[in-house]
Amino acid sequence: MTVPALEADALGKRFGRRSWALRDCSFRLPAGRVCAVVGPNGAGKSTLLALAAGLLAPTEGTVRVLGAAPAAVRPRVGFVDQDKPLYQQLTVAETLRMGADLNPGHWDADTARRVVAGGDLDPDRRIRALSGGQRTRVALALALGKRPELLLLDEPMADLDPLARHELMGVLMGEAAAHGTTIVMSSHVVAELEDSCDHLLLVGGGRIRLSGEIDDLLAAHTRVTAPATADLAPHDVVESRTTGRQLGALIRPAGPLPADWRTGEPSLEDLVLSYLRNPMAPALTPAPETTEAAA
Numbered sequence: 276m277t278v279p280a281l282e283a284d285a286l287g288k289r290f291g292r293r294s295w296a297l298r299d300c301s302f303r304l305p306a307g308r309v310c311a312v313v314g315p316n317g318a319g320k321s322t323l324l325a326l327a328a329g330l331l332a333p334t335e336g337t338v339r340v341l342g343a344a345p346a347a348v349r350p351r352v353g354f355v356d357q358d359k360p361l362y363q364q365l366t367v368a369e370t371l372r373m374g375a376d377l378n379p380g381h382w383d384a385d386t387a388r389r390v391v392a393g394g395d396l397d398p399d400r401r402i403r404a405l406s407g408g409q410r411t412r413v414a415l416a417l418a419l420g421k422r423p424e425l426l427l428l429d430e431p432m433a434d435l436d437p438l439a440r441h442e443l444m445g446v447l448m449g450e451a452a453a454h455g456t457t458i459v460m461s462s463h464v465v466a467e468l469e470d471s472c473d474h475l476l477l478v479g480g481g482r483i484r485l486s487g488e489i490d491d492l493l494a495a496h497t498r499v500t501a502p503a504t505a506d507l508a509p510h511d512v513v514e515s516r517t518t519g520r521q522l523g524a525l526i527r528p529a530g531p532l533p534a535d536w537r538t539g540e541p542s543l544e545d546l547v548l549s550y551l552r553n554p555m556a557p558a559l560t561p562a563p564e565t566t567e568a569a570a
């Protein structure tokens with residue numbers, strides 16, 4: 276069996292005495308996947324990534340990264356925090372040199388230089404003089420230069436312009452394809468993730484609400500239009516709305532659907548938005564054994 280890139284078992288993190296940022300999170304991410312982590316503000320995405328990066332310790336449960344405790348595999352993991360912490364007084368070139376010094380034997384200078392060059396950045400410019408998006412580019416260059424097996428990115432595209440997003444997404448996908456790098460990336464822009472990600476973790480209220488391969492998750496759901504009197508009861512209902520004599524719903528069918536219902540597969544954005552609009556919708560997180568068998 277291949278070792279999963281990321282594996283959480285009943286993982287929980289509490290800040291202070293009562294406030295749980297994450298609770299009872301169990302999932303398994305096979306190696307080599309590009310995984311989107313989505314969820315509303317305050318859902319627990321950054322907390323989850325910081326736990327995986329070993330920057331926070333779990334309050335309960337476990338998280339294993341590349342088959343080991345996060346702290347034990349730090350050299351094999353790249354992490355770009357939402358705040359992109361960099362040394363403000365260093366220049367761009369000095370920052371990349373620091374990357375090379377900190378990662379002897381596995382520093383990919385070409386990739387790091389290419390990421391920086393794509394932004395037309397002056398290598399002698401100090402970090403403190405860069406814009407937010409330019410800083411993101413340097414942070415991504417540092418993380419990619421490390422040639423990590425797992426790359427954890429907390430909203431990496433948030434302050435990039437559309438062209439830079441497109442270009443850097445291409446660089447990330449190129450890395451994943453060329454080196455089998457597992458990428459876990461939180462984002463609020465779901466439409467952008469549809470073409471690049473193959474795995475989804477939807478976090479809400481500190482819990483995992485959806486986890487799995489995106490194709491499987493989409494195939495498990497059906498958007499239906501039925502007569503207003505239709506009985507949805509045997510199915511798991513994510514959301515439903517009646518307008519006049521018609522009922523529109525997103526369901527997880529529990530069996531064959533009546534022939535007079537119109538049906539279609541949702542898009543990823545439709546699926547995610549439906550779950551976000553309906554925090555009480557039943558979760559779909561395959562049992563770890565199932566994921567393991569599929570892997």
Ligand SMILES: Nc1ncnc2c1ncn2[C@@H]1O[C@H](COP(=O)(O)OP(=O)(O)OP(=O)(O)O)[C@@H](O)[C@H]1O
Binds near residue numbers: 291295321
């Ligand atoms: N250091 C901390 N101390 C206390 N509470 C915290 C801390 N970090 C996060 N939290 C709380 O944990 C919860 C989850 O926060 P987290 O930053 O993980 O959410 P998020 O999904 O990344 O949100 P966003 O999309 O806004 O970035 C929130 O209620 C937040 O207030």
